[in-house]
Amino acid sequence: MQVSIETTSGLERRMTISVPAERIDAEVDTRLKKAGKQVKLDGFRPGKVPAKVVKQRFGAGVRQEVVGEIMSQSFYEAVTQEKVQPAGQPAIEPKQIEAGKDLEYVAVFEVYPSVELADFSSIEITKPVAEVNDADVAKMIEIFRKQQGTWNVVERAAAEGDQVNIDYVGTKGGEEFAGGSAEASDLELGSNRMIPGFEAGIEGLSAGDTKTLELSFPEDYHNEELKGAAVEFKVTVNTVSERVEAELNEEFFAKYGVADAGEEGFRAEVKANMTRELANAANNKVKTQVMDAVLAANEVDVPKALVAGEIETLRNQMFQQFGAGAQGLDKSILPDDMFTEQAERRVRLGLLLGEVIKSEKISPDADKVRAKVEEIASTYQEPEQVVEHYYGNQEQLQAVESAVLEDQVVETILAAATVTEEAQSYEDVIAQEQPAA
Structure with missing residues (x-):
């Protein structure tokens, strides 16, 4: 197999691949022989159809199938040989597919960019520090009383x-x-x-x-x-x-999942939930700063194919949020421009964080994954069952592992950055901001 590759522009590559005719012909012959033992044609006993007849009837179709498969196989053999990493699927253009001649085609594709990370010691982060006090709890309960009033x-x-x-x-x-x-x-x-x-x-x-x-x-x-x-x-x-406003009584407490604990137990539960919310909000604010700083400190080209894929993901997520009302709607009513900026940000972050993971050899910490699962489970009435469910569902467990891995990347960057603590109120910390990614 002969391969030549050239850079057309930026991350785009144009690869010309030539596959010997013998490889094509050998695979076609193998498949035709196998077919000859199975096909049934009028005038011939099963398995006794002459090879010439089989080739006349099925040769063109089998060859077309083989050519398609070998172009796919040989492309990945070629990128492995040339040590390039395609980003997205290639555009294939056949050049020579005539029987008896070497197969030749051109594959145009983008590659992942080379990423060189800047020194994270130049990053400055402000870490909010706050606690939930009695006044915060009283204010939250007042909101609940109004909601139920x-x-x-x-x-x-x-x-x-x-x-x-x-x-x-x-x-x-x-x-x-x-x-x-x-x-x-x-x-x-x-x-x-x-x-x-x-x-x-x-x-x-x-x-x-x-x-x-x-x-x-x-x-x-x-x-x-x-x-x-x-x-x-x-x-x-x-x-x-x-x-x-609603009265603070057992009926009221039960609406928030706190039964037979009285007002003191209800306030304790509210404070625990607020404390958990506060910790998550503080972590998200720090994470957002880290992500913004990483993006600002590192320039990286983004493959168009990856951005296009991310746009489609974001579009599908929005349609899912629409629920049943979106069924039957043409997704093109949401143009690419709606998602391009966010998609490019997510792809850039993915490339940069991926390089951090690679260079620092980071993998999800099993103990931290377990702690995250237990934290999620603690908000349910039967936490043990929830933990068991997560560890029995590979897809959901992988989602938790990805979140933990991202947190570990943030911790790695913070270890090198300059972090300044800043005292803030509960309300200041939980004030909504843009997500980290």
Whole structure:
């Protein structure tokens, strides 16, 4: 087999491969002989069909099958011989496939880039340090009480935190616009569900009051026709309701999975969950900084094939989030541009972290994997069964191992980086940020 390879541009390679005709012919003959023992043709006894007849009837199809398989086999033999690592599937272009002549074809593909990691000692990380105090727990329980509370109609003016039932009609230039009207709509004042000024404009109104609000849509509003547009909303208040918070009792505690433990046990459970959430949030903030720093410190070319594959993965994930409502929809309604930036980031990170794993010889620590599984299981009522399930399900266990491996990579980078601790509040730490990858 003869192989020649050239760099066309960046990571793209063009490989010309020639396979001796004898290899093709030998495999075709072998398959035809085997077929001759099995085929049934009118006028011939089973297994007694002449080789010439078998070749006439099946030769072309068998040769086409063999050529396809040998092109696939020889491609991977060639990249092994040339010590190149393809990123994605090659585009194959046959050049010579005529019987009796050497097979020749061209494979165009991308290769994985060569990655040289920068010195991680230049990376600076701020590690948030916080704890869950009694005030944090009390605030969280207050949120739970509101979530489980009820709304009681009151005869007074509406204030922030109240729920109003309203009818409203939105107009732009005197004409109603799509989606700008509703009847008997419940709205919690202060929820920021509506455009700026809408909810504040209702405060002070009582049941039966009508008011016209002169407002403007934000400049970054998702509807192009309404971006920055001046509009009016005629609002009529039907009812005003105030929230009555749920009582702290056994029925309330049971709704959060805490039975027969009383208020003290409930508060302890809430604090334990918040502490776990705090630790995860702090780790994620550190991880995000590490990932951003690694990307900033290391330039690496990304194979287009890998980005395309990641885009498809992200698109499929979004369709899964849509649930049953997405069934039957054409996935092309979500264009590549929606995912390109995130896909490129994930591919770059994958290449860089992969190099860290390779250079530092990191593998998932079995004890840390077990600890992670037990941490996940601790949130269920039957943790032992959950642990057993994970260790009996290879796919789920591999997902945990991948997460642990990523954490170990972060630990390796942090060991070389400059890490400064910063005292923060519980709320500051759990404030949502961009994910690490």
